[in-house]
Amino acid sequence: MSATYRIQDEPRPGALGHLVVNPVFPLLAFMMAGVWLGVPWFIFNGFAMGSVSRRKETLLAVLVVPGTLLLFMLLGVLMKLDVLTKASLPYALVGITVWKLAVGYVLYNLQQRSFALHEYYGGVVRNGALVLVASIFLGSRVIMELTGGNKLLLVLLG
Amino acid sequence: MSDIPSFHWRNYAQIQLARGDHRGALETLRQGLAQEPEDPEAHALLSMVLLSLKRPHAAEHEAGIALSLEPALPLAHAAAASVAMARRRFKDAEQHLTSLLELEPDDTQNLLLQARFFDLTGKKERKREVLQRALSLKPDDPHTLVALGEDALERGEVKRAEQWAREALTALPEFQDGLVLMGQVYLRQGRVEDAREHALWALHQDATDEGSLRLLASIKARQSPLLGLWWRYAMFMGSLGDGKSTLVLLGAFVAYRFATQAAKDLGQPNLATLIQLVWMGLAVYTWVGPALFQRMVRQELETVRLDPRF
Numbered sequence: 001m002s003a004t005y006r007i008q009d010e011p012r013p014g015a016l017g018h019l020v021v022n023p024v025f026p027l028l029a030f031m032m033a034g035v036w037l038g039v040p041w042f043i044f045n046g047f048a049m050g051s052v053s054r055r056k057e058t059l060l061a062v063l064v065v066p067g068t069l070l071l072f073m074l075l076g077v078l079m080k081l082d083v084l085t086k087a088s089l090p091y092a093l094v095g096i097t098v099w100k101l102a103v104g105y106v107l108y109n110l111q112q113r114s115f116a117l118h119e120y121y122g123g124v125v126r127n128g129a130l131v132l133v134a135s136i137f138l139g140s141r142v143i144m145e146l147t148g149g150n151k152l153l154l155v156l157l158g
Numbered sequence: 159m160s161d162i163p164s165f166h167w168r169n170y171a172q173i174q175l176a177r178g179d180h181r182g183a184l185e186t187l188r189q190g191l192a193q194e195p196e197d198p199e200a201h202a203l204l205s206m207v208l209l210s211l212k213r214p215h216a217a218e219h220e221a222g223i224a225l226s227l228e229p230a231l232p233l234a235h236a237a238a239a240s241v242a243m244a245r246r247r248f249k250d251a252e253q254h255l256t257s258l259l260e261l262e263p264d265d266t267q268n269l270l271l272q273a274r275f276f277d278l279t280g281k282k283e284r285k286r287e288v289l290q291r292a293l294s295l296k297p298d299d300p301h302t303l304v305a306l307g308e309d310a311l312e313r314g315e316v317k318r319a320e321q322w323a324r325e326a327l328t329a330l331p332e333f334q335d336g337l338v339l340m341g342q343v344y345l346r347q348g349r350v351e352d353a354r355e356h357a358l359w360a361l362h363q364d365a366t367d368e369g370s371l372r373l374l375a376s377i378k379a380r381q382s383p384l385l386g387l388w389w390r391y392a393m394f395m396g397s398l399g400d401g402k403s404t405l406v407l408l409g410a411f412v413a414y415r416f417a418t419q420a421a422k423d424l425g426q427p428n429l430a431t432l433i434q435l436v437w438m439g440l441a442v443y444t445w446v447g448p449a450l451f452q453r454m455v456r457q458e459l460e461t462v463r464l465d466p467r468f
Contacts, residue, residue, distance in 0.1 A: 005191035007208070009216035087423065094415045098408055105404045113215070 010121070011114040012050035018124040020049040023111040025128030030104040033135035035064050036143055036157040041131075042107045049123065051114035057107055064103050068156050071096050096155065168200055175207060178364030183207045198227035198234060205237035209244055217241045232261045232268070239271060246399070248279055266292045266299050273305060285309065300330040307339045316346050334360045338369040345376060353377050358461065365459065378454050385454065388447035 013020065026045055030038025039061045046054035075092055078084040084092055119125055135142075147153035167190040174183035187204045191197065205220035218241045224234035235258035242251035255275055258268050269292040276285035289309060292302045307322030320343045326336035341356030354377050360370035379386035395403040414437045421430035 005188045005195065007188070007204075007213075007216050008219040009213055090419050091416060094412055094419075097415070098412055101411065102404065102408055105407070109400045109404070113213075117213075 009052050009113065009117065011052060011118045011123070013048065013118065013123055014050055016044075016048040017050070019044075019126055020115070020118060020123060021045060021126050021128035021131075023108050023115050025132050026111075027104050027108040028132055029128075029135055030107075031101070032132070033139035034143055034158040035068070035100060036146060037135050037139065038104060039064055041128075042111065046111055046114075049111075049114055049118045051111055053110045053114065057110050060103060060107060060110075064100060065156050067099055067103070068096055071099055072152065072155055168197070168203060171200075171203055171207070175203070175210075178366050180207055180210050180366070184211065196227055198224045198231050201227065202231060202233040202237045205234075205241060209237070209240055214241055214244050218245065230261060232258055232265075235261065236268065236271060239275070243275060243278055246278075248275070251275055264295055266296045266302055269295070270301055270305055277309075282309075298329045300326040300333045300336055303329060304333070304335045304339050307343075311339070311342060311346065316343055319343050319346075332359075332363065334363050334367055335369060338367075338373050341373045341377075345373070345380065350377060350380055354458075358458070361459065371455070374458060375451070375455055378451070378458065382454065385447060385451045388443065388451060391444070392448070 021041075023042070023045060026038050026041035029041055043058050043061050045051075046057040051057060075084065075089070075095075078092070079089065143154065143158060147157060167186055171183040171186040171190070174180075174186060184204070184207050187200055187207065191200050191204065194200065201220045201224035205217045205224060208214075208217035208220060217237070221234060221238040221241050224231060225238060228234060235254045239251045239254035239258060242248070242254060252275065255268075255272050259272065262268050269288050273285045273288040273292070276282070276288060286309060289302065289306050292299065293306065296302060303322050303326035307319045307326065310316075310319040310322060319339065323336055323340040323343055326333055327340065330336065337356045337360040341353045341360065344350075344353035344356060353373070357370055357374040357377060360367065361374065364370070375389060379389035395406065398406060414433065418430050418433050421427070421433060
């Protein structure tokens with residue numbers, strides 16, 4: 001018989017539990033540095049804190065890049081069909097940013113629930129500000145290295 | 159805990175819950191359930207506690223366990239209905255309320271839960287009928303009197319609301335919900351200082367009570383128009399829930415980007431810059447606003463002398 005009753009929504013931190021950060025940092029990294037940092041950070045954070053929704057979070061996070069690619073291809077098709085013009089393209093491109101932002105918000109909301117409990121039960125919380133600030137200053141160089149300046153990859157990972 | 163009969167620790171948890179010690183109640187139930195994991199009443203009670211701690215997913219799970227262990231347990235149906243209402247699953251809530259009222263048709267607490275359901279689903283007349291029925295069953299029940307007062311206040315009948323609040327406080331002096339209602343009445347009448355006194359009086363008994371804190375926050379919002387704007391925005395977003403509030407934020411973002419692009423296309427770079435600055439200002443305001451507002455409320459809370467029983 002267990003010494004205590006475990007409530008369904010309580011996180012179960014693993015060996016990496018000491019590296020948990022407030023999910024607001026992965027969200028800001030998502031917005032300021034890009035998908036290349038935000039997505040892996042969200043996934044890592046979810047597993048480190050033992051978030052109850054970590055599978056859902058991971059599934060959603062890995063959908064960002066294919067979803068962006070799909071939207072990018074859709075815009076290309078609409079351009080070819082003359083539905084979109086050069087003048088209206090900047091407006092349509094907002095859709096890609098909105099898609100990424102929406103996924104970031106949903107990931108944040110999902111992870112925040114487990115994080116609040118992780119924090120409440122005295123789990124270790126690291127300050128993610130240093131990684132965030134470093135990503136803001138070095139992010140553009142990193143992403144250029146990662147993509148080799150390829151425009152499609154920049155859109156997908158940026 | 160292992161030697162203590164389950165009704166003892168359940169009762170203790172209920173007392174903790176009634177005193178506003180939600181976290182204490184949770185720990186009592188957690189320890190009790192470790193010894194007796196198949197106690198349906200404890201699961202139902204835990205569901206109520208989790209709901210009050212804003213953990214609706216776990217609350218739903220616990221209510222489900224309680225119902226699976228004892229399908230005819232009124233407390234389990236009450237918990238399941240409350241959770242369903244909190245998650246805005248009104249069909250489920252209605253089913254559980256029907257079962258609950260079949261089991262205990264004359265319990266005023268159940269009728270008040272049904273009244274809340276009608277309130278949330280916009281059936282105001284039905285709500286009033288149920289409240290009147292609860293009043294006829296127990297004319298001195300302070301919870302019913304407060305619910306009637308809140309309804310009167312919602313309709314703009316401030317004098318009538320004041321009467322209900324007075325009756326509730328006569329039936330049970332220092333009744334926290336009654337004090338909060340009276341504070342709301344005073345706030346509506348523009349008697350901000352009286353409202354503040356009632357909020358602090360209510361908080362004296364339970365410093366974690368949501369209604370009392372909300373009243374105090376409303377008073378602070380009235381005193382500081384700039385932060386009051388943020389409070390109203392936060393209340394609005396909170397009422398929408400995670401999904402809808404995300405949609406609203408994304409909609410605002412799209413509007414901002416479209417407006418900036420349109421200003422550029424129209425050859426108005428200054429306008430585009432202005433829109434960007436306004437957006438940045440809003441971002442900073444909504445980032446800093448909560449911290450400033452919390453500090454203001456916290457300063458006020460520091461003056462509250464807690465009831466020793468709390």
